[in-house]
Amino acid sequence: MxxxxxxxxxxxxxxxxxxxxxxxxxxxxxxxxxxxxxxxxxxxxxxxxxxxxxxxxxxxxxxxxxxxxxxxxxxxxxxxxxxxxxxxxxxxxxxxxxxxxxxxxxxxxxxxxxxxxxxxxxxxxxxxxxxxxxxxxxxxxxxxxxxxxxxxxxxxxxxxxxxxxxxxxxxxxxxxxxxxxxxxxxxxxxxxxxxxxxxxxxxxxxxxxxxxxxxxxxxxxxxxxxxxxxxxxxxxxxxxxxxxxxxGTLLPPPTLVERVATIQQHLSHAIQWKGMQTAMLEMRRHYSNYFKGIPYIKPYRAQLVEASSYAALCDVLEEIAALPITQMVAN
CATH class of the missing domain: 3.20.20.70 (Aldolase class I)
Known part of the structure; x- marks a missing residue:
């Protein structure tokens, strides 16, 4: 202790x-x-x-x-x-x-x-x-x-x-x-x-x-x-x-579904803390980090940054969670 x-x-x-x-x-x-x-x-x-x-x-x-x-x-x-x-x-x-x-x-x-x-x-x-x-x-x-x-x-x-x-x-x-x-x-x-x-x-x-x-x-x-x-x-x-x-054993990296869920939780906390507009803007710097090393994700990162509304952002995240990517990588 x-x-x-x-x-x-x-x-x-x-x-x-x-x-x-x-x-x-x-x-x-x-x-x-x-x-x-x-x-x-x-x-x-x-x-x-x-x-x-x-x-x-x-x-x-x-x-x-x-x-x-x-x-x-x-x-x-x-x-x-x-x-x-x-x-x-x-x-x-x-x-x-x-x-x-x-x-x-x-x-x-x-x-x-x-x-x-x-x-x-x-x-x-x-x-x-x-x-x-x-x-x-x-x-x-x-x-x-x-x-x-x-x-x-x-x-x-x-x-x-x-x-x-x-x-x-x-x-x-x-x-x-x-x-x-x-x-x-x-x-x-x-x-x-x-x-x-x-x-x-x-x-x-x-x-x-x-x-x-x-x-x-x-x-x-x-x-x-x-x-x-x-x-x-x-x-x-x-x-x-x-x-x-x-x-003494290693956990597998988080799945794409878990990464998306964590982003959604982070965004939800940010909205409560900062308000919708500020949260949407400031969360943009986090997306590339949450998906670092994940294949085929680059076009979606751009969509996340450019999303003009909360609904549009959620739609992009749902699309990402549904991607058939099974091999995750650690940070």
């Missing part, structure tokens, strides 16, 4: 990573259905929260059926982050997560996200203030460092643990790498193996199959795995990893 504060998870929990414009309530509902043990919201700007920006405040919405769930915030100003943490706690998430890993220029180059890894004393001071501000567990998602020459991830985790951070998820790349190259989990293993570190450590980066998930667990000793990009269009990965971990 893995424990974060009072939260008790399985002995090998699978976490849904916070992803901007992806891990909203409709997508989280789908991932929960297929076995995500702990999920995070999209990251939320601390400045947006303290200024009552509608976009930021809307991201605070969570549902009882999503629990356990964490709300993630980012920012470069300690006082603003502390104030934002107080606002987050009012939304009653299971835990609060601090983003020390976002690599995008407009975040990191302002000293937020992965940018704070260039100033470890400030990173530690910010975490300490947030821990003192709230009564719920506080966790952190981070990267190995700013670049290969500044990797101090063991020290980072020690500093965070010292001020009360109760779990850390580590993406095995530096900020300089962005999402290129191969995630280096050897640094994550060094954190987990350090005798002075006792909080749960979750690994993140490049996990896209059940075999890789279990191989990395055994090789690097992590307490659990956080999965991001591999879940986009393939939420079944949670189910498949859990099945392989429990039985």
């Amino acid at each position: 893995v424990q974060i504060g009072d939260l008790k998870l399985s002995d090998f929990p699978l976490l849904l990573a916070p992803m901007e414009e992806v891990s909203d309530p409709p997508f989280r509902a789908i991932c929960k259905t297929y076995g995500a043990d702990l999920m995070y919201t999209e990251f939320i700007s601390s400045e947006g929260l303290t200024r009552n920006a509608n976009k930021s405040l809307k991201k605070l919405t969570i549902y009882e059926q999503e629990r356990p769930i964490g709300i993630q915030i980012f920012g470069e100003k300690i006082e603003v982050m502390r104030e934002a943490a107080a606002i987050v706690e009012q939304a009653q998430p299971t835990l609060l997560d601090i983003n020390y890993g976002c690599p995008v220029k407009q975040v990191a180059c302002r000293g937020a996200g992965a940018g704070i890894l260039l100033d470890l004393p400030k990173m530690q001071a910010m975490a300490a203030e947030i821990v003192k501000q709230v009564s719920i567990p506080v966790t952190v998602k981070t990267r190995l460092g700013w670049d290969h020459h500044s990797i101090k991830i063991v020290e980072v985790v020690q500093r965070l643990q010292d001020v009360g951070i109760q779990a850390v998820s580590i993406h095995g790349r530096t900020r300089q790498q962005m999402y290129k190259g191969i995630a280096d989990w050897s640094y994550i293993a060094a954190v987990k193996a350090h005798p002075g570190i006792h909080i749960p450590i979750f690994g993140n980066g490049d996990i896209d199959t059940p075999l890789k998930a279990i191989a990395y667990k055994e090789k690097y000793g992590v307490d659990g795995i956080m999965i991001g990009r591999a879940t986009i269009g393939y939420p079944w990965i949670f189910r498949e990893i859990k099945h392989y971990y429990a039985t």
Whole structure:
């Protein structure tokens, strides 16, 4: 069993990573259905929260059926982050997560996200203030460092643990790498193996199959795995990893009928959350991912994107579900 504060998870929990414009309530509902043990919201700007920006405040919405769930915030100003943490706690998430890993220029180059890894004393001071501000567990998602020459991830985790951070998820790349190259989990293993570190450590980066998930667990000793990009269009990965971990056998990929049913569920949640027009527009970016690798599907993807009404969209989905395609492929 893995424990974060009072939260008790399985002995090998699978976490849904916070992803901007992806891990909203409709997508989280789908991932929960297929076995995500702990999920995070999209990251939320601390400045947006303290200024009552509608976009930021809307991201605070969570549902009882999503629990356990964490709300993630980012920012470069300690006082603003502390104030934002107080606002987050009012939304009653299971835990609060601090983003020390976002690599995008407009975040990191302002000293937020992965940018704070260039100033470890400030990173530690910010975490300490947030821990003192709230009564719920506080966790952190981070990267190995700013670049290969500044990797101090063991020290980072020690500093965070010292001020009360109760779990850390580590993406095995530096900020300089962005999402290129191969995630280096050897640094994550060094954190987990350090005798002075006792909080749960979750690994993140490049996990896209059940075999890789279990191989990395055994090789690097992590307490659990956080999965991001591999879940986009393939939420079944949670189910498949859990099945392989429990039985040593692989589940077959989801059928075309199941893929269509999942899209319909995702769309239904999105309509409830965003309204018909916005849901129809924003779901367009998901169709190619849900049908990735499926033969003969390209013309239908275009029809899904171009569908002018909900009824027309449903007609296309029904046509796809009826296609005589029996050989499915994994993501």
